Amino acid sequence: MSTTKPCTPTDGEDNSNGTRRDFLKQTSLLTAIALTPGTVVKAAENQWDEKLAGVFEKQALHLEVNGVKHELMVEPRVTLLEVLREYLDLTGTKKGCDRGQCGACTVHVNGVRVNSCLSLALTNDGKKITTIEGLAKEEELHPMQEAFIKHDGFQCGYCTSGQIMSAVALLKEGHSGSETEIREFMSGNICRCGAYPNIVKAIQEVKGGMV
Amino acid sequence: MNQFQYTRPAETAVAVKSLAKEPNGYFLAGGTNLVDMMKMGLVVPDKLIDINRLPLKKIEKTATGMHIGALASNSEVAEHAYIKAQYPLLALAINAGASPQLRNMATVGGNLMQRTRCPYFFDTAMPCNKRTPGSGCGALEGINRMHALFGASDKCIAVNPSDMNVALAALDATIHVTGVKGPRAIKIGDFHRLPGDHPELDNTLQKGELITSVDLPTASSAYNKHVYYLKIRDRTSYAFALVSVAAALHIENNTITGARLAMGGVAHKPWRLSTAETFLKGKAVNEDNFKHAAQIAMQGAKAYEYNKFKLKLAPNAIVQSLKLATGLAS
Incomplete structure (x- = not known):
């Protein structure tokens, strides 16, 4: 199942961005008229700077997120995390530290877990992304989601989607042989509530195939 | 941004x-x-x-050792079966650094280029000669518990944060680079710099040069049996080293026939312990010799106000890593 849906940032943001840019353009136009010769004024009137900036700023990005193909235009400075949350409304992936230190933004890129906050969206062009929203099959939760609920693997829940994405990847990576190993290879996901013992239990249960 | x-x-x-x-x-x-x-x-x-998207991801055995493409991820290297078997020190060091997610993203070339985690470098409100040459060093008289013991200057006392680099130093890696003037090879010991008067320069790459691969010599694969990477940090996992030691010994009949030792967290570059290696060669495997080697390794160490504890921690870590590598401790 795959549909193509062109996406832009949410309307509110687009408008505020437009307003800011209009202000900049108007002020730079006034400055240009006041200080510079005719060619520059003409350039400003034709919005050449705006058109040029547009060419440099946004580039095409193709992603398949949770089985759905998307084609977007994004600025190079936009991260994968921001595309997921702000462009695609997939807000299950959380922005925690935004510096690769907490793991709340963990998603799978071509099946490999990464910190989406440190990944510029454009570097992921053509790749398959799985987020927390893509784990369940219709109404049926992923075994790891079931296990987190059963073992109380969270309190406030903010780190949980990252914890679960990491845990699912961990089992595939084959580093869940002992509690020590699970803790070491889950160390990129910080939980301020301290639900670690229950997170380890949940992972061990899914590894044992008991759910 | x-x-x-x-x-x-x-x-x-x-x-x-x-x-x-x-x-x-x-x-x-x-x-x-x-x-x-x-x-x-x-x-x-x-x-x-x-x-x-450059074709620099290959990890393969070659006639002279091991070729690791600069864009191979840290995880790919640490999980590579041949590297785990023949160059286990490298796999151990990589897995001691960062988190699984970061190791999946970070590349070998990028890890070589990793910049210091000195808090004064990261805080743009603070002076830092590495970030803004000429602005001064905030760490020199500041909170410097994470900082260098060896090779620092009055311009910079920051340390190289990488674990991988420490293993590469011990394993005699060669860094292959290319630029507009063509390719060249740099020995790992010559790749990272000491701060001197130009702490803004972490390494000897010329402007525009690109790391293409890291190559390990066959000789280093003899150091695959008695190996340990000991990392001392503020929490059990996922933190930068206060001190780390990469130790690999070649042993025959309880005699050390060759030693490879390097430390992390103590200098602006991975700190190879050559004099201690020379001392250990031909010596018996015992704690007294390890202590003597550690003493030799610490000659010339200079601490600052808040990292004096490292003057004890570092030699203890050297001894402990050698004991763990040889089975005298577990």
Whole structure:
């Protein structure tokens, strides 16, 4: 199942961005008229700077997120995390530290877990992304989601989607042989509530195939 | 984050030419360090050249040892069966660094280029000669418990944060690079610099040069049995080293026939312990010899106000890593 849906940032943001840019353009136009010769004024009137900036700023990005193909235009400075949350409304992936230190933004890129906050969206062009929203099959939760609920693997829940994405990847990576190993290879996901013992239990249960 | 231009070349030569034309351009690989620094405003590039699609990912055995493409991820190297068997020190060191997610993203070339985690470097309100040459060193008289014991200058006392680099130093790696003037090879010991009067320069790469591979010699694969990477840090996992030791010994009939030792967290570059290695050669495997080697390794160490504890921690870590590598401790 795959549909193509062109996406832009949410309307509110687009408008505020437009307003800011209009202000900049108007002020730079006034400055240009006041200080510079005719060619520059003409350039400003034709919005050449705006058109040029547009060419440099946004580039095409193709992603398949949770089985759905998307084609977007994004600025190079936009991260994968921001595309997921702000462009695609997939807000299950959380922005925690935004510096690769907490793991709340963990998603799978071509099946490999990464910190989406440190990944510029454009570097992921053509790749398959799985987020927390893509784990369940219709109404049926992923075994790891079931296990987190059963073992109380969270309190406030903010780190949980990252914890679960990491845990699912961990089992595939084959580093869940002992509690020590699970803790070491889950160390990129910080939980301020301290639900670690229950997170380890949940992972061990899914590894044992008991759910 | 400030706006910048972005290109994604498919050929190495194109990437190198593209950067040569851009005075404020940077290569982007895994991004785990660069994107973070861009968010903090430490690096404000006009252009990023995304090198992730270049054909530099191969990890393979060669006639002279092991070839590791600069764009191989840290995880791919640490999980590589032949590396785990023949160069286990490298796999152990890599897995001691960062988190699984970061190791999946970060590349070997990027790890070599990793910048210091000195808090004064990261805080743009503070002086830092590495970030802003001439502004001074905040750490010199500041909170310097994470800082250097060896090879520092009055301009900079920061340390190289990488674990991988420590193992590469012990394993005699060669860094292959290419630039507009063509390719060249740099020995790991000559790749990273001491701060001296130019702490802004972490390494000896010329402007526009790109790391293409890291090669390990066959000789280093003899050091695959008695190996340990000991990392001492403020928490059990996922923290930078206060001190780390990469130890690999070749032993015959309880006699050390060769030693490879390097320390992390103590200098501006991975700190190879050559004099201690020389001392250990021909000696019996016992704790007294390890203690003597550690004493030799610490000659010339200089501590600052808050890192004096490292003067004890570092030699103890050397002894402990040698004991763990040889089975005298577990």
